[in-house]
Amino acid sequence: MxxxxxxxxxxxxxxxxxxxxxxxxxxxGRWAKKRGLPRTAGHHxxxxxxxxxxxKCNELGIEAITVFAFSTENWSRPKxxxxxxxxxxxxxxxxxxxxxxxxxxKMNFIGFLDVLPEEMKENIxxxxxxxxxxxxMIFTIALNYGAQDEILYAVKQIAREYHEGNITLxxxxxxxxxxxxxxxxxxxxxxMVRTSGELxxxxxxxxxxxxxxLYFVPxxxxxxxxxxxxxxLIAYQKRKRRFGGIEGV
Ligand code: IPE
Ligand code: IPE
Ligand code: MG
Numbered sequence: 001m002x003x004x005x006x007x008x009x010x011x012x013x014x015x016x017x018x019x020x021x022x023x024x025x026x027x028x029g030r031w032a033k034k035r036g037l038p039r040t041a042g043h044h045x046x047x048x049x050x051x052x053x054x055x056k057c058n059e060l061g062i063e064a065i066t067v068f069a070f071s072t073e074n075w076s077r078p079k080x081x082x083x084x085x086x087x088x089x090x091x092x093x094x095x096x097x098x099x100x101x102x103x104x105x106k107m108n109f110i111g112f113l114d115v116l117p118e119e120m121k122e123n124i125x126x127x128x129x130x131x132x133x134x135x136x137m138i139f140t141i142a143l144n145y146g147a148q149d150e151i152l153y154a155v156k157q158i159a160r161e162y163h164e165g166n167i168t169l170x171x172x173x174x175x176x177x178x179x180x181x182x183x184x185x186x187x188x189x190x191x192m193v194r195t196s197g198e199l200x201x202x203x204x205x206x207x208x209x210x211x212x213x214l215y216f217v218p219x220x221x222x223x224x225x226x227x228x229x230x231x232x233l234i235a236y237q238k239r240k241r242r243f244g245g246i247e248g249v
Contacts, residue, residue, distance in 0.1 A: 012237070020189045020191075026195050030220055052226060062137055071146055108186075111145030178207070183208055189205060192204075194214075
């Protein structure tokens with residue numbers, strides 16, 4: 001065990017870590033089912049896994065992490081599950097905000113937040129207000145987020161600006177478009193991780209991952225821990241990012 005740890009320490013190059021990691025935290029329901037527990041127990045456990053990942057990423061000096069907590073499609077789940085998921089961020093913020101604040105982490109939220117329950121919106125405001133002067137890692141939670149709707153929302157803003165004569169067609173560059181996305185003030189996503197073995201993106205950050213490295217792992221989210229994160233980061237460091245070019249040129 002000791003040797004293994006030492007070897008891993010050697011392999012993980014702290015100077016070549018991704019700036020921004022996105023996590024699709026999937027598999028909470030299956031984790032609970034395997035144990036004969038209600039799906040909500042899996043979501044509770046998933047919250048604990050998130051805290052571990054958050055701490056480790058912050059310790060490593062990662063600039064930003066963004067996690068998928070509730071998608072625009074997740075409203076189609078049974079009422080009780082949706083209700084539980086709408087309460088979970090409140091509990092999370094209440095329990096962990098002091099620790100997050102102390103760790104110099106800045107909290108951020110993306111998604112169509114207006115339609116979320118009032119209590120959640122209050123907690124979101126509180127979390128952002130309390131951590132707004134923090135200068136460490138940016139921790140973004142995606143709630144009621146869907147990439148296709150995000151893109152349409154950006155398109156509509158730009159169409160309105162064009163229609164009102166405030167911009168010309170030439171103004172609509174990639175950079176201009178990106179400014180209209182929820183992620184406009186975040187670093188580019190270098191690495192996207194999905195747990196639970198599903199090999200899909202499920203409408204998360206579609207524009208933003210054009211050149212991200214993707215990593216799929218069979219572990220269910222509640223079982224994703226520091227060791228799994230380290231494995232993922234080592235895998236990332238083995239990738240050769242070419243961005244359409246040729247290596248070394
Ligand atoms: C991910 O776990 C959490 C959310 C989507 C909120 P799931 O609830 O999707 O768990 P599985 O995929 O059914 O196991
Ligand atoms: C993606 O997981 C959304 C979140 C992790 C919040 P889902 O479980 O909703 O995705 P699908 O249905 O398997 O594609
Ligand atoms: Mg799932």
